[in-house]
Amino acid sequence: MTPQEFDWLRAFLKQQSGLVLTNEKQYLIESRLLPVARKAGLASLSALIAKIKEPGQSMLAATVVEAMTTNESFFFRDKTPFEHFTDTMLPKMLEARARERRLRIWCAAASTGQEPYSLAMCLKDAEAKLAGWRVEILGTDLSTDVLEKAKAGVYTQFEVQRGLPINHLLKYFTQIGDTWQINSNMRSMVQYRKLNLLENFSSLGQFDIIFCRNVLIYFDNKTKVEILERMAKMMPADGYLVLGAAETVVGLTDVFRPMTEKRGLYQVGDGTAPGLRSSSLGAVGTAAPIGASRFASFGR
Amino acid sequence: MKNCLVVDDSSVIRKVARRILEDLAFEIVEAEDGAQALDACRKEMPNAILLDWNMPVMDGLEFLAHLRREPGGEKPKVVFCTTENDVGHIAKAMRAGADEYIMKPFDREIVEAKFAEVGLI
Numbered sequence: 343m344t345p346q347e348f349d350w351l352r353a354f355l356k357q358q359s360g361l362v363l364t365n366e367k368q369y370l371i372e373s374r375l376l377p378v379a380r381k382a383g384l385a386s387l388s389a390l391i392a393k394i395k396e397p398g399q400s401m402l403a404a405t406v407v408e409a410m411t412t413n414e415s416f417f418f419r420d421k422t423p424f425e426h427f428t429d430t431m432l433p434k435m436l437e438a439r440a441r442e443r444r445l446r447i448w449c450a451a452a453s454t455g456q457e458p459y460s461l462a463m464c465l466k467d468a469e470a471k472l473a474g475w476r477v478e479i480l481g482t483d484l485s486t487d488v489l490e491k492a493k494a495g496v497y498t499q500f501e502v503q504r505g506l507p508i509n510h511l512l513k514y515f516t517q518i519g520d521t522w523q524i525n526s527n528m529r530s531m532v533q534y535r536k537l538n539l540l541e542n543f544s545s546l547g548q549f550d551i552i553f554c555r556n557v558l559i560y561f562d563n564k565t566k567v568e569i570l571e572r573m574a575k576m577m578p579a580d581g582y583l584v585l586g587a588a589e590t591v592v593g594l595t596d597v598f599r600p601m602t603e604k605r606g607l608y609q610v611g612d613g614t615a616p617g618l619r620s621s622s623l624g625a626v627g628t629a630a631p632i633g634a635s636r637f638a639s640f641g642r
Numbered sequence: 643m644k645n646c647l648v649v650d651d652s653s654v655i656r657k658v659a660r661r662i663l664e665d666l667a668f669e670i671v672e673a674e675d676g677a678q679a680l681d682a683c684r685k686e687m688p689n690a691i692l693l694d695w696n697m698p699v700m701d702g703l704e705f706l707a708h709l710r711r712e713p714g715g716e717k718p719k720v721v722f723c724t725t726e727n728d729v730g731h732i733a734k735a736m737r738a739g740a741d742e743y744i745m746k747p748f749d750r751e752i753v754e755a756k757f758a759e760v761g762l763i
Contacts, residue, residue: 504751
């Protein structure tokens with residue numbers, strides 16, 4: 343690949359997906375795009391780039407964008423966010439939403455489903471406290487391919503051994519040949535939708551908890567701020583935002599503030615006024631709700 | 643320094659496991675079967691045991707049953723590491739007192755994840 347081709351690819355990815363291809367991410371190009379080139383019957387990255395410049399190659403262009411923006415994902419990745427979920431967020435929400443008995447969670451970079459399903463497992467583990475509650479998990483991603491995989495919920499033996507405790511494997515998965523599928527009652531707790539974070543996502547409604555981990559790193563600061571500000575508008579004052587271990591809002595925007603002693607956890611504004619904007623039922627009224635039939639119901 | 647007993651009849655697997663676990667700051671003792679492993683435990687109870695299932699003389703499951711009846715034998719964290727990858731085997735191992743379970747083939751990441759899971763690292 344020539345420097346000119348690299349520059350073109352960088353500009354193309356930025357424009358299509360907001361992805362900022364820094365020099366240290368250059369190594370990803372070969373590992374992610376060579377398989378795409380091969381699958382398209384092209385001999386090199388140069389040939390691939392020439393091809394997507396041709397008119398009428400939007401499918402191939404989309405494949406390139408998807409391949410470059412896909413993250414590797416583990417169950418219970420980094421562990422701490424899920425401990426925060428079970429020990430901090432969930433108890434707080436059980437109290438604050440005791441009347442509505444409804445909880446909406448958004449995984450903004452759901453990838454192949456490990457994160458939303460990890461949350462579903464946390465919720466299932468706490469099932470006794472959630473009797474009569476409606477909990478919705480929405481998983482979105484830019485890539486259709488990963489969402490198809492997420493929906494199927496089928497994982498290799500390697501994938502189910504990274505971060506997933508063996509007891510959870512026994513409890514929530516079924517073995518199919520050499521692969522493991524997360525059980526249908528878990529799959530039905532998560533709804534998936536294709537979404538580009540650069541686009542307007544306000545129609546998704548209000549969320550009590552947003553997991554947005556390891557996706558903002560692909561955007562430049564201006565875009566990061568813009569996305570964070572739009573997310574803040576979709577959250578009640580006592581809602582929680584979870585960012586990746588290496589990410590922060592500090593120095594970017596003050597619409598979210600980091601919670602002391604809870605690494606990676608953020609709240610809107612000063613976060614001390616639950617009740618003011620806390621009713622997710624009321625707030626979601628005007629937005630297009632996600633099909634009610636797909637809500638996961640507990641204790642029914 | 644924590645120590646880990648690596649029990650496998652394959653010297654190649656023992657070597658691979660040793661390399662990974664030494665990088666995780668474990669001191670390694672090796673055993674070729676369950677009987678050798680039991681002797682090693684009677685000499686000194688390890689913090690962790692990486693345990694194969696199918697071995698001559700005494701298999702992993704039988705070893706585990708003996709171990710848990712030994713004085714101090716409830717202490718080591720036992721992580722099975724075997725080609726037996728069906729639900730029946732896994733459930734049986736967990737009922738017998740295993741703490742975690744690795745299905746071969748494994749890599750560094752999996753060993754690290756599983757050892758972290760049971761609080762060894």
